[in-house]
Each structure stands twice: as C-alpha cells, then as structure tokens.
Amino acid sequence: MHQPTTKNRALLILLAAVTLAFGAILLPLHGAIFWGLVLAILFAPLHRRLLARLPRRPTLAALLTLGACLLIVILPMLAVATSVVQEAGGVYQRVRSGQVNFGDYAQQIWSAMPAWMLRILESLHLGTLGELQTKLASFGAQATQFLANQAVSAGSNTLEFIVNFGVMLYLLFFLLRDGPQLAARIRNAIPLDEAHKRELSAKFITVIRATVKGNVAVAATQGALGGLIFWILNIEGPVLWGVIMAFLSLLPAVGASLIWGPVALYFLATGSTWQGITLVLYGIGVIGVVDNVLRPVLVGKDTKMPDYVVLISTLGGMALFGLTGFVIGPVIAALFIATWDLYSPPARIG
The missing domain is CATH 1.20.1440 (de novo design (two linked rop proteins))
Structure with a gap:
C-alpha cells in the first residue's frame, strides 16, 4: 500500500505545482480571461438558441453570438468611452487654461453662505475666503495632475488594451463553441458529489x-x-x-x-x-x-x-x-x- 500512496502524493504535488505555475502565466491576462468568461455565461442562452437552429454548424453559431455581443455590449461601450475621453480632454484643457477656476466658484459660494455656516467653517479652520481659495486651488492642481497622469497612462497602455481586448474576444469565441465540453471536464475533475x-x-x-x-x-x-x-x-x-x-x-x-x-x-x-x-x-x-x-x-x-x-x-x-x-x-x-x-x-x- 505504501508505493501507490507515495505515487498519489507525488501526483498531487505535481498537480498543485503545475496549476500554480499555469495560474502565474495567466495572471497578467486575468482581466481579459475573467470578462471573456463572464460574457460567455451571459450570452450562453443566445448561443444555445442559435445552436438549436444550426446544430451542425457550431462554429457559425459561436461567431453569430460573438457578433451579437459586439453589437449589444462592446461597441456601445467603446463609443461611450470615446465620448468620455473627448469630454475629459476638453475639461482638462479648460482647467489648465484657467477657464475653469475653483477660486471663482468659492467666491460665489462664499458670498451666498449664511452666517451660521461661516461660523462652522471657522471651526474647521476655513474661516477666510483666501484660505478656502488656497485649498480649492490645491485641489484643482491635484485634480489636473491626476488627469494628466491618467492621460499618459492611457496612451502608454494602448498596446496592452488591444492585446487584452483581442484575447478576450478570442477566448470568448472558444468558450461559446467549446464551453459545455470544457465545463463538463472541470466538473468531472472536482472531487465532490x-x-x-x-x-x-x-x-x-x-x-x-x-x-x-x-x-x-x-x-x-x-x-x-x-x-x-x-x-x-x-x-x-x-x-x-x-x-x-x-x-x-x-x-x-x-x-x-x-x-x-x-x-x-x-x-x-x-x-x-x-x-x-x-x-x-x-x-x-x-x-x-x-x-x-x-x-x-x-x-x-x-x-x-x-x-x-x-x-x-x-x-x-x-x-x-x-x-x-x-x-x-x-x-x-x-x-x-x-x-x-x-x-x-x-x-x-x-
């Protein structure tokens, strides 16, 4: 009995080691893999309906489902993201040029404040307009710096985004086409009732x-x-x-x-x-x-x-x-x- 037990333990150790190694390889692409899995689960009912009409063409059914996912989810999100980037760039430029001035906003709010609110601000060490403008100007500088850093980061990560996007779509196609067989193999490997x-x-x-x-x-x-x-x-x-x-x-x-x-x-x-x-x-x-x-x-x-x-x-x-x-x-x-x-x-x- 000793020899089979030793072999089983060795096999479990090897299984754990290669699983951890494979997980480390996939870690840089975890976002693409996760969202590919999520979209495959969400669009699985549509894929099953298409597969029922195209029982002998599973690849075509998967491609049609992938196209539906692009039209319903991915392309609208890309369009909204493009509009957001354009508007964020415009706001950033107006802050840098001084067209958006937090000090002016502070002046307008300050002049409209009642006396009791001014006393609260005094207790918070914001008792003068100059102090409030200084703090808001500091906030504005930090916000513009954050926007600038995000813009640089977005530009430098364009290639990474394209790679992850391609991996997600590629994986989504195969999860749609071969997902049931893959899920069955995973279920069979899990040692549970x-x-x-x-x-x-x-x-x-x-x-x-x-x-x-x-x-x-x-x-x-x-x-x-x-x-x-x-x-x-x-x-x-x-x-x-x-x-x-x-x-x-x-x-x-x-x-x-x-x-x-x-x-x-x-x-x-x-x-x-x-x-x-x-x-x-x-x-x-x-x-x-x-x-x-x-x-x-x-x-x-x-x-x-x-x-x-x-x-x-x-x-x-x-x-x-x-x-x-x-x-x-x-x-x-x-x-x-x-x-x-x-x-x-x-x-x-x-």
Missing part, C-alpha cells in the same frame, strides 16, 4: 448573471438619467459626468449622489434656485429610486443573498480587485454561503 457540484455550478452561474446584469443595469440607468438631467440643465460634459455617476453607482445607496449632490448645492448657493431644487428632486426621486428599487430586485433576488451581504461583498471585492471586484466579490460571497449550506446540518425547531 455530483449533486454538490451541480448546486455550486448553478449558484456560480446565477450569481454572475444576476450581479453583472443587475449592477450594469443599475449603473447604466443611473448614468443615463444623470447625464440627461445634466444636459437639460446645461451642465458642461454631461456624458463624462453620466459615466462617472454610472461607475459610482456600483457603490449602493450613495454612489451617484456624490456627483449630483455637490452640483445641486452649488446651484442653490449661487442663486440658481430652480436648477438646484430640480436637481435635488430629480436625484432623490428618480436616480435614487432606480438604485433602491432595481438593485435589490435584479441582484439580491436572484442571488438569494441579503442586501447587506451584497453591499459588503461588492465594496470588499472592489477594494481588492478594482472594478472587476463588483462581480468577484458577490460571487465569492454566494459560493461561501452555498458551500456552508451544503455541509451545515438542518436547524431543529422545538
């Missing part, structure tokens, strides 16, 4: 679909609504601010208000009362309702996770993995709950 594997696999797919569709739907809706009201109120760069609100909406409850809230306060402080009141009512009654209504329905309902678990796992995932973490965090949380449910004994009542 078949029922457990089916349950964990179903939970994994359900959480990815619910999280991506739910968060993306909420983000796109809030960003579009925010950009629309900014355009109506003639606020410069509505597409840029709409996209920023969409990204911030990944933070449940408070996300988009971090943009429209200060703008509304600026309107109210500078005498643009109807614009400020309109933006406040619209932000609370329209943008806020989208987050409070759609997110629990689209994310929490399908994942069967409490809202606070969705919130904590989303924030923690984004802190660890960046933007991709808004999917990875809830997936890990759902698998954690599902795994413990498999092995926890049923509760006894009475």
Whole structure:
C-alpha cells in the first residue's frame, strides 16, 4: 500500500505545482480571461438558441453570438468611452487654461453662505475666503495632475488594451463553441458529489448573471438619467459626468449622489434656485429610486443573498480587485454561503 500512496502524493504535488505555475502565466491576462468568461455565461442562452437552429454548424453559431455581443455590449461601450475621453480632454484643457477656476466658484459660494455656516467653517479652520481659495486651488492642481497622469497612462497602455481586448474576444469565441465540453471536464475533475457540484455550478452561474446584469443595469440607468438631467440643465460634459455617476453607482445607496449632490448645492448657493431644487428632486426621486428599487430586485433576488451581504461583498471585492471586484466579490460571497449550506446540518425547531 505504501508505493501507490507515495505515487498519489507525488501526483498531487505535481498537480498543485503545475496549476500554480499555469495560474502565474495567466495572471497578467486575468482581466481579459475573467470578462471573456463572464460574457460567455451571459450570452450562453443566445448561443444555445442559435445552436438549436444550426446544430451542425457550431462554429457559425459561436461567431453569430460573438457578433451579437459586439453589437449589444462592446461597441456601445467603446463609443461611450470615446465620448468620455473627448469630454475629459476638453475639461482638462479648460482647467489648465484657467477657464475653469475653483477660486471663482468659492467666491460665489462664499458670498451666498449664511452666517451660521461661516461660523462652522471657522471651526474647521476655513474661516477666510483666501484660505478656502488656497485649498480649492490645491485641489484643482491635484485634480489636473491626476488627469494628466491618467492621460499618459492611457496612451502608454494602448498596446496592452488591444492585446487584452483581442484575447478576450478570442477566448470568448472558444468558450461559446467549446464551453459545455470544457465545463463538463472541470466538473468531472472536482472531487465532490455530483449533486454538490451541480448546486455550486448553478449558484456560480446565477450569481454572475444576476450581479453583472443587475449592477450594469443599475449603473447604466443611473448614468443615463444623470447625464440627461445634466444636459437639460446645461451642465458642461454631461456624458463624462453620466459615466462617472454610472461607475459610482456600483457603490449602493450613495454612489451617484456624490456627483449630483455637490452640483445641486452649488446651484442653490449661487442663486440658481430652480436648477438646484430640480436637481435635488430629480436625484432623490428618480436616480435614487432606480438604485433602491432595481438593485435589490435584479441582484439580491436572484442571488438569494441579503442586501447587506451584497453591499459588503461588492465594496470588499472592489477594494481588492478594482472594478472587476463588483462581480468577484458577490460571487465569492454566494459560493461561501452555498458551500456552508451544503455541509451545515438542518436547524431543529422545538
């Protein structure tokens, strides 16, 4: 019995070593691989319908599904990204040229402040207009420096983006065409009961679909609504601010208000009362309702996770993995709950 046990241990050590090595090789492309997998899961139902109509042409069905993914998801996102880059460049140039002056904004807000608010500012050591202008000028300099660094970074990472984009599309095609066979091999290799594997696999797919569709739907809706009201109120760069609100909406409850809230306060402080009141009512009654209504329905309902678990796992995932973490965090949380449910004994009542 000793010799087979030794061979099994050696095989497990070799398996762990080559798996870690292969993971290290794939690590630089983890974003492309992850989003290729996510898009394959999201578009799998469409691919199955096409494959039912083209049973003897799986490659064509995969190509048609890939084309649908390009038209529905990828090309619109690239178009929005192009508009954002153009508007961000315009804002950056106006800040550099002095057309956008934070000191002027401070002067307008300062003159509209009541006495009690000025006393609060004094307690915060912002008691003079000069001090406030200095701090805002410093903030403006830091913001422009950040924009400049991001522009340089974006230019230097163009080749990396093209490579990752190509890898994602290439991998997506093969995951669509050969995904069921690959998934079956992975399931067969996992040393768990078949029922457990089916349950964990179903939970994994359900959480990815619910999280991506739910968060993306909420983000796109809030960003579009925010950009629309900014355009109506003639606020410069509505597409840029709409996209920023969409990204911030990944933070449940408070996300988009971090943009429209200060703008509304600026309107109210500078005498643009109807614009400020309109933006406040619209932000609370329209943008806020989208987050409070759609997110629990689209994310929490399908994942069967409490809202606070969705919130904590989303924030923690984004802190660890960046933007991709808004999917990875809830997936890990759902698998954690599902795994413990498999092995926890049923509760006894009475």
